[in-house]
Amino acid sequence: MPLNGLTPEEDAQLHARLSALAPLSAKTWRTLVGLGQRRELPKGGLFSAPGQPVTHFALVLKGLLRHFYVDAKGRESVKAFRGPFEVSAPYAELIQRKASRTHIEALTDTELCVFRVDAFEAAAKDSLELMRLARRFVEEHFVQKEQREYEFLMLSAEERYRHFCARLPDLLQHIPQHQVASYIGITPVALSRIRARARRGQ
Amino acid sequence: MPLNGLTPEEDAQLHARLSALAPLSAKTWRTLVGLGQRRELPKGGLFSAPGQPVTHFALVLKGLLRHFYVDAKGRESVKAFRGPFEVSAPYAELIQRKASRTHIEALTDTELCVFRVDAFEAAAKDSLELMRLARRFVEEHFVQKEQREYEFLMLSAEERYRHFCARLPDLLQHIPQHQVASYIGITPVALSRIRARARRGQ
């Protein structure tokens, strides 16, 4: 097994996923993947916690992560779920080079490929391909956030729930319902009511 | 006056603003600014409307723009306000190369420097500096969107209003109150109540 701990198969899958975002020459890919380091995160383990500096970002190989805020009264608000071949990091804080204000927690046993932010930046500084890759990543995230803004501005809680079910049907099996409620910005009780209404009203 | 219609002063201001985001050599700057074209937009004029392909993005030179959605029942939801030296475009749609679904309207007589998306992309394709600039732009927008997500998830309407007043105090003079209400995701009536409560409760 290579130094970074990735299997050849994982290497190929990651390469395919990233090349789809932005074309990467074989050489650039070797440079990039050489910066990665496999890391296991057991269920319940944290990849980020508030107050920590953001030194790494991760690509999920297996498993599922949850990004969430916690307010002063201990209430959680889920920002995102991240599954295989998605990027996970306190991204806004990374960009601003501030300490994290988000928790990132493994919902199941999870395997990551982690990268040091400064190592990536050093490599991207002179690489048009990596710079473009980084650009595409943020673009992808930006589009997701704007879609979310759209839903909060224009849709009722019930519509947001239906959109969630339609867009991420496989997640529903693996995520407790109260976290879905939190993701769409309501309480577990309210979501339970919405589901009951839908069941009766058909 | 140069071909693109910018005054030397505007040229210098734009250069300063963009260089602060990402360093640009004089040569790259000449290339970029050569792609720009001054354009006037009278009060009430539209820079983008739903259904249109997104062919241009703009830097605001003077004036004020409003980005908003309109739903099936004709209700507007304000996404953003953009003032001098900010970027304006239906950004998510531009990234996805889809038709616009957002209105962009001038709230006052406005002057823009517009760029053809494909001309910019062609220039950025081979320019590390422009690619980095594009990356920084999206990063800036991403951070704004995530801040907005945070506010919708964690704050009450009243708190969102107070944040708005604190972060954009100068806009309050120039924007009708019902558009502020729309921006924070409530109706004009609700905002009026919140303000009345604050006045009394003081």
Add this chain to the structure above:
DNA sequence: CCTCCGCGTTAACCTGGGTTAAGAAGCACC
């Protein structure tokens, strides 16, 4: 086996904000 705990549901009650409508103030234009 029993206990505990996390999860979902339901019910009761409360409140913030939506809806509709009316009125007042300011402004532009005829």
Add this chain to the structure above:
DNA sequence: GGTGCTTCTTAACCCAGGTTAACGCGGAGG
């Protein structure tokens, strides 16, 4: 002057969703 228009406010009524609490279920661990 009058007639609109837009903006803001206030009031009345309604409803979605928050809050609290009780109950049931199922899985984990003693």
